[in-house]
Amino acid sequence: MNPSLHADPAAPGSPPTAPAPECLFADDDLIVLAKPSGLLCVPGRGPGKQDCLSARAAQHWPGACVVHRLDQATSGLVVMALHAGAQRALGNAFAARQVHKRYVAVVDAGSGLPEADPDAPWQEIDLPIAADWERRPLRIVDAALGKPSLTRWRAAPPEGGAPLPADPGSGARVLLEPVTGRTHQLRVHMAAIGHPILGDALYAPAAVQARAPRLLLHAAHLAFAHPRTGAPLQFDSPPPF
Template sequence: MDWYTYVIEDKNIGKRIDLFLSEELKDVSRSFIQKLIKNKNVKVNQNYVKANYKLKLNDVIDVKIPEPEILEINPEPIELDILYEDKDIIVVNKPQGMVVHPAPGHYSGTLVNALLYHCSDDLSGINGILRPGIVHRIDKDTSGVLMVAKNDLAHQNLTLQLKEHTITRKYNAIVYNNIIKDFGTINAPIGRHPIDRKKMAVTNKNSRQAITHYTVLERFGQFTFIEAQLETGRTHQIRVHMKYIGHPLLGDPVYGPKSQPFNLNGQLLHARVLGFKHPSNNKYMEFEAPLPDYFKNIIEKLRKKSN
């Protein structure tokens, strides 16, 4: 258990306590700090406060960071759609609705639980017990191709390819409204939403460069079927970028309209193509996951409606 004490000086008067602590405790997130405050691990002048408490001169803040819980992630016999596997990597087609790795509220039924059962101890340990083998993620309600590392050398190699933007990542999506241009590029930085911290947004503050290339595949009047290719890989990148240009994804409960047609379970976004150099022999490999049936059914409905 760690303890921290701070005394507030002039420059921090009026600042929210959660923001102040997130600036001081750089190794933890603001959401974690808010949880500390909610669980009464933070005191100001020996009194508990809320996350929006505004600091005053000479306030004394005491912070207690409890020891992390030891979590056990169990293997589960969940069927995997395996596109490729060898001693270094495994490539899977993740279904919509499956969480990639355990997190609060999702400690079972994840892709990691399934991988632990299938691969046993043959997964890289770089990302710890919660994310063994996980090199990159796609959202719970996004389906499609994911690569997983079975040892640390493969993990390091694939991570470097991601960093250097040499991996091919093509997605299919259905978006609102008619995209007039046949293709285009969105180059707009993405960071945390300034108000809603659960969302991402195009912003110049505390953001990173994000580039998405898109091509129109088919138009349906009020909707457009596209291919989106990632040059960078930021959280929710395609969803945020398409909303930014006025074309949020159909079914997106976070970035789309509140009222959604077709009674969908999430955004119509599918990671269709993934290409990379094999970490052992450096040969380029490319994998494709066909559109899931629910996605194809919506396309057929939109075709009939537009005709």
């Protein structure tokens, strides 16, 4: 989720037969792609981690530049710039919190969640997040060393989602809006308030992790101003769960 103002252009690295990313929008300045769960946004360390969304994008949109990222396990909307000027403008918009982001997740309901009321106010999770240096790349809530981290959330009605890929048990669908963009923020915050995301291999207990074959977290909505024209853009992607 963290914007990168100085990210390198997406370097080739995917096999020639790698499928083209699903594209929701493209013009001379930017592209909006749908990232599947399990695919890295940028290359990782080692030859086995070079296939990624940015490398696949570079095969079809030469010069595509990374602006922000999703966790490997998270699916959903990613915007990439097609030249340095657009990358700079979009990166500044992310840094200034001028990009509206909304995620859909299925979480462990635990002792219960508020009723799914579209008119209900959003709740806030205001817990500072820091790196867990002994268990990198994990993050922890740390009141002394953590950076300010704010997430807005509320229960969501189930309409519009496909049947869950695994029996959700007491799972509940929620909407999440990260105000800040810390690494693993949504996963850490939901686990911290007792509602870990189903399928989360890093922050959920084993029993909650086992209730879904993937992390049930999806970047479903992006809204921002076009980096050149200023025209409002809005994109939506229904979750595949």
